[in-house]
Amino acid sequence: MPRYLLDTNSVIYFFNGEEKVAHIIEKPDTKICVSFITKIELLCFASKDTHIAKKIEQFLNEIIILFPDEKVTRLAIDYRKNLKLKIPDAIICATAKAFRLTLVTADKELLKKLKGVKIISPV
Numbered sequence: 001m002p003r004y005l006l007d008t009n010s011v012i013y014f015f016n017g018e019e020k021v022a023h024i025i026e027k028p029d030t031k032i033c034v035s036f037i038t039k040i041e042l043l044c045f046a047s048k049d050t051h052i053a054k055k056i057e058q059f060l061n062e063i064i065i066l067f068p069d070e071k072v073t074r075l076a077i078d079y080r081k082n083l084k085l086k087i088p089d090a091i092i093c094a095t096a097k098a099f100r101l102t103l104v105t106a107d108k109e110l111l112k113k114l115k116g117v118k119i120i121s122p123v
Contacts, residue, residue: 003031005066005101007092008041013106013122015055021122024104033064035095037088071098083113093117 004024006014011034014021025032034042039060046053068076068091075094079085085093089107093114096103102118105111111119 001029001031002027003033003099003101005033005035005092005096005099005103006038007035007089007103007105007107008038008045009106010104010122011038011042011056011059012045015052015059018122021104024120024122031064031101033066033095033099033101034060035092036065036067037091039065041088066095066099068095069098079114085110085113 002024006021006025010021014025024030042056042060043053046056072091072094075097076087076090079090079093080087083090089110092105093103093110095101097117102120103110103114104120104122106121106123111121
């Protein structure tokens with residue numbers, strides 16, 4: 001079963017109609033996850049538009065939200081210190097690695113810096 005961790009920009013691309021992300025999300029027998037950080041970012045982003053906020057909340061209710069455990073915390077610290085990632089990005093990348101998920105991101109910085117995590121770009 002394919003297993004993916006979507007970062008915030010991937011979900012935004014999905015809501016903007018990006019077919020590559022829709023293909024991943026809508027594929028049968030696919031496990032779709034986001035980090036709690038992505039949930040926070042999405043709900044803050046959508047807070048000004050109640051229609052979009054409802055769509056995002058419905059989407060979040062249909063997927064798996066992952067929270068950090070000790071392994072994610074340690075990896076995030078390592079990524080922050082050694083790769084100089086922003087804290088949200090470090091947590092998202094650490095979550096993908098710890099849970100052995102393919103990270104779906106358009107963040108070119110992560111594509112260059114992150115090793116040991118399978119990454120695909122939605123664009």
